[in-house]
Structures are given as C-alpha cells and as structure tokens.
Amino acid sequence: MASKPQFGIACKTCRRRGRKCDRTLPKCMSCHRRGAECEGYALRWVGLAARGNMAGRTYQSATKEQASFHLVSENEDPHARRVLPHRRPTWTMPAALLPPDSVQVFVKYYAREISTAFYLGNGPAQTPYTQLILPMATNVPCIRYAVGATASCHIGNRLQDNKLKMQSLHLRLEATRALRQQLTNDIEKTDISSIACMVLLAQLDLCSGDCLEFGTHINAASEIVKRHGSDGTERGFFQQRLAWLDIMGATTSSRMPHLKPEQIKAALNKFKSPSGRKWGFDVFDCPIDLFEYIADIAVWHKLHISSQIESDVALRKAIVLGNAVRMWNGSDILSDQRRDMVEIWRRGILLYLVRSFQLSEETFHTSDLLEDVFRRAERLSSETNRKFSTSWPLFQAGLCLRQKSYERKQQLRKEFASHFATLGCCNPKFAIDVLEQVWQTGDTQILDSQTLLF
Structure with a gap:
C-alpha cells in the first residue's frame, strides 16, 4: 500500500x-x-x-487535497455585473493546483464581480483593479494566482463552499511561490507586480479571515516602496492602499500601525490635482483629509494605552483632533449623492475617538452622533456601492451602543449579514461576531485579539 x-x-x-x-x-x-x-x-x-x-x-500553506467547483457563466463581458444564481451550477472547474490557463475562469469572475465592486464614482468604472491588476493577470504568474485565489475565496464565502475555500488556499500558495521566484530574480528592481501581489495577498488575508501573514505582506511591500521611493505607478495607488490597509487594521486591533507617520504622509501626498491632494482612484471610502485624522487618532491612542505619553497630554490632543474632525467641511468636494456616506464617516471617526480615549458623552454629544449615523445609513440606497462603504463607521457606532438599543443592534445585524452575502468577504461576519460579544459582555478588549478591516 x-x-x-x-x-x-x-x-x-x-x-x-x-x-x-x-x-x-x-x-x-x-x-x-x-x-x-x-x-x-x-x-x-x-x-x-x-x-x-x-x-x-x-x-x-494549503494541503494537497484535490478540490473542484462549479460556476455558471452567463456573460463573457469582463465588466458585466451579476449575482451568483442559486440554481444548480453547470460549468465545471478542474481540480486543484491548476496550470495557468485554467485559472482564467477565476480571472473572469474577478473582472466581473470584484474589480469594480468598490468603485464609488460615476460613469465607466476606471478602478485600479481594471487599469493595473487585470492587465498584469494576463502574463504575470504571481498576480494571476493571487487574483484566482481572491476570486475563489469570494465565491467560497458567498456559497459557503469548503472546496472553493480550499481552492483559494492552493492558489494563494502558488501565488506565493511565483512571488518568491520573482523576488529572487528581480531583487534590485522596482517591480510593480511584486508590490501589487503583496497588496492582493494582504487583502486576501482579510477576505479569508486568516490574517497570520497580513503584517508580513504590508511590511514587505512597504520595504520595496521605501527602497525605491515609489510604487512605480503614476497615481500611487499601491502606496495609498498599503496605508489604508495598515491604518484601518490598526483601528480595530491593539497593534501600532506598521507604517511610520512619514510613510503614511508620503502615501497621502502621492497624488494631487489643482484643488489639492486626492486619492489616486475613487475606491477609498473616506475622504483623504478625514483618513489622516483617523491615522493620527490611531497612533495617539496606541501611545496613550502603552503609557508612552502622559494621559493629560493624550486627552488634550484627542480633543484637538475631535474638534478638527467636527469642524471639517467637505461641501466643496461632496456631491449630494455622497454626502450621507461621508457624514457617516465623519461621525464614525468621532465615535472612534470618544471610545478610544473614554471621553464623556457630553464632549462630542455621543447620542446625537449615533442617531445621525443610523438615520443617514437608512437613507442610503441598498443598490449602490456606497451602501457597502460605511461598514467601519457603523462598526464604531455599534461599539458605542447602549445595552437596550435593540432596534439599532438588529439594524447592524442585517446590514453586516447583507455585506457578507453580497461581497463574499469574512470581515463583516467577524465584525458582527465581535459586536455580539461586546454587547453581551460590555468588554471592548475583544478587539485586541482581532484583525478586522473595512
């Protein structure tokens, strides 16, 4: 035998x-x-x-089990959007450890369902995933496998299919092997695809819920950018995405951001228009100025809880930051359609500040902030991507709810369940699990053992 x-x-x-x-x-x-x-x-x-x-x-690492799955393809147009049907599937994908040409089905799914999922603008979806990632997926093995791993993870989560999740592990391993070879061959070059692959793998860590290597991917990509002074793209998307992933992950865990403040600032200043600095692409949920406040609050909070600065100094800084967020006015850059989304973020940042520094409810009128967050969230259309772009501030609001806020808690349960079912990312599911524990125990220290990202 x-x-x-x-x-x-x-x-x-x-x-x-x-x-x-x-x-x-x-x-x-x-x-x-x-x-x-x-x-x-x-x-x-x-x-x-x-x-x-x-x-x-x-x-x-993935195991060597064989896995296969089925997927219905009704439209070969890479920009066509649709929801996976519940009827019996008809298109069979070969077993695990696939040759590159067989990963094409995943690449097509990624193009259809994921590449434009978080685009916030109007008109054609000119996202960094359609402009930068998908072209590289054609002929760069590490990108191709990382895209395939991301797609199979999304489908597996949405369908609760363990074979698809196993398929994602196999493709993630193949992406890592291909990336390793690429780094060995081109260690002195600024290779955009190496940075892109690391960003994809960091995002995949959070989509799958396995965040063991999240910090490794963030640090590795940041080291290449730091060494060469650029990510090699005109709009600096990968630098900005690294900053976003790092800071947002730090707000929902006990760790200090991996990136230094000067690295964050360099990423935020990477792309500018005549009206000032901006995100390179319209896929980031929070305006860039408000995001910088989030970064400052996160760092000061970590310094505060680690006793690296005196409490009275930290609290005075917290009040200054909170007043700056409260007075921020984006009316000159906001359309009517986006106003509710951004105002939810602004109030969510204040709630994050209040909870982090244990400020009194009267400092920034916490009850009014909560009411306005939920009122505006109900007003957002469920048929727009903006509906899925408020998870982080809603999570912060959930952490501040009182014991008897039954209606608001149920609203959050439905909201995050909808996000998970539609987006195929584990973080909304983990977020509601964390909220349930906080609501039951009143102890927000559960965040110290989590890594969530929105």
Whole structure:
C-alpha cells in the first residue's frame, strides 16, 4: 500500500505543543488521534521576507487535497455585473493546483464581480483593479494566482463552499511561490507586480479571515516602496492602499500601525490635482483629509494605552483632533449623492475617538452622533456601492451602543449579514461576531485579539 504524502515540517499544532507530528496530508494524524484540531502546515517565506526584520516569517500553506467547483457563466463581458444564481451550477472547474490557463475562469469572475465592486464614482468604472491588476493577470504568474485565489475565496464565502475555500488556499500558495521566484530574480528592481501581489495577498488575508501573514505582506511591500521611493505607478495607488490597509487594521486591533507617520504622509501626498491632494482612484471610502485624522487618532491612542505619553497630554490632543474632525467641511468636494456616506464617516471617526480615549458623552454629544449615523445609513440606497462603504463607521457606532438599543443592534445585524452575502468577504461576519460579544459582555478588549478591516 502506498504511504500517504507527507509535508516537510511538523504541523503548527504539534510544533506549538511540542508534540511529535507524523506530517501526513491533508491533516496531521497525530492531532487526529489526540482529538486536537490540526492547524495545518506553514511554508517558509523566502526572497525579500527572508531578510531583515521579516526573516523567518511564515505563510499559511494549503494541503494537497484535490478540490473542484462549479460556476455558471452567463456573460463573457469582463465588466458585466451579476449575482451568483442559486440554481444548480453547470460549468465545471478542474481540480486543484491548476496550470495557468485554467485559472482564467477565476480571472473572469474577478473582472466581473470584484474589480469594480468598490468603485464609488460615476460613469465607466476606471478602478485600479481594471487599469493595473487585470492587465498584469494576463502574463504575470504571481498576480494571476493571487487574483484566482481572491476570486475563489469570494465565491467560497458567498456559497459557503469548503472546496472553493480550499481552492483559494492552493492558489494563494502558488501565488506565493511565483512571488518568491520573482523576488529572487528581480531583487534590485522596482517591480510593480511584486508590490501589487503583496497588496492582493494582504487583502486576501482579510477576505479569508486568516490574517497570520497580513503584517508580513504590508511590511514587505512597504520595504520595496521605501527602497525605491515609489510604487512605480503614476497615481500611487499601491502606496495609498498599503496605508489604508495598515491604518484601518490598526483601528480595530491593539497593534501600532506598521507604517511610520512619514510613510503614511508620503502615501497621502502621492497624488494631487489643482484643488489639492486626492486619492489616486475613487475606491477609498473616506475622504483623504478625514483618513489622516483617523491615522493620527490611531497612533495617539496606541501611545496613550502603552503609557508612552502622559494621559493629560493624550486627552488634550484627542480633543484637538475631535474638534478638527467636527469642524471639517467637505461641501466643496461632496456631491449630494455622497454626502450621507461621508457624514457617516465623519461621525464614525468621532465615535472612534470618544471610545478610544473614554471621553464623556457630553464632549462630542455621543447620542446625537449615533442617531445621525443610523438615520443617514437608512437613507442610503441598498443598490449602490456606497451602501457597502460605511461598514467601519457603523462598526464604531455599534461599539458605542447602549445595552437596550435593540432596534439599532438588529439594524447592524442585517446590514453586516447583507455585506457578507453580497461581497463574499469574512470581515463583516467577524465584525458582527465581535459586536455580539461586546454587547453581551460590555468588554471592548475583544478587539485586541482581532484583525478586522473595512
């Protein structure tokens, strides 16, 4: 009888517990016999992440199980949008560890369903994903696999299909291998696709809920940008996206942002128009000036809780930042259609500030802020992408709700369930799980063990 395939190192569970591992795939039988849940195997990050501060970091590996899935294709137009039907599927995808040409079905899904999902503008969806990512997916292996992994993760989450989720793990592993080879060959070059792949993998970490390597991807991409002074694009999207991912992740966890303040500022100043600095593409939910306030609040909060600055100094700074957010007026840049979305963000930032620094309710009239957030959220049309662009401020509002706010809590449950079902990203699901625990216990320290991003 042929022996079962084995992995090169012990599984994470056995290594953590100091137990002997039989290294069988897809799961360790040693864990199975002990009644423990096997956490899977890890693949060493080599190339850039094998040097400097990132030396020895690991990346989650997929198992060697075979997986297949079905997907209905009704329209080959890459810009056509549709919702996956619930009827029996008819289009069969080959098994795992696919050759590049077979990943094309995932690339088409990504183009149809994901590349324009977060576009906030009007007219043709000129997003960084259609302009930068999709062209590279044609002939850059690491991008192609990362796009395929993202698409299969989204579909798997939406359909609750474990085979699709396993497919995503396989493609993520292939993307990492291809990226490793690319970094080895082009270590001295500024390769946009290397940075793009790391950004895609960081976003995939958050979509899948497996954030073990999120910091590694952020740091690795930032190191390349820092070394060469640019991400190689005209509008600096990848620099700005790295800043966004880093800061928003820090607001919902106990960690300090990975990027230095000067790196954040460089990213925010990357693209300018005659009217001032702007996001390079219209896919970021929060106006760039308000985002900078979020970054400042996050950093000051971390310094405060780590006792690196005196409490009275931190509180005075918090009041200054809060007043600046309260007085911010974006009427000159806001259309009527976007006003509610941005005002929800402005109030959500104040609620984040109040909760982080434990300010009194009277400081910025917390009850009025909450009421206005939920009133404006109800007014947003559920058929626009703007509806899905308020998750972060709604989450901050949820953390500030009182014990008996039953109606508002139910509104949030429905909102985040809709986001998860439509977008196929795990964060809305995790967000409501966190809120349920906070509502039950009143303890917001649960955020210290989470990594959420909106």
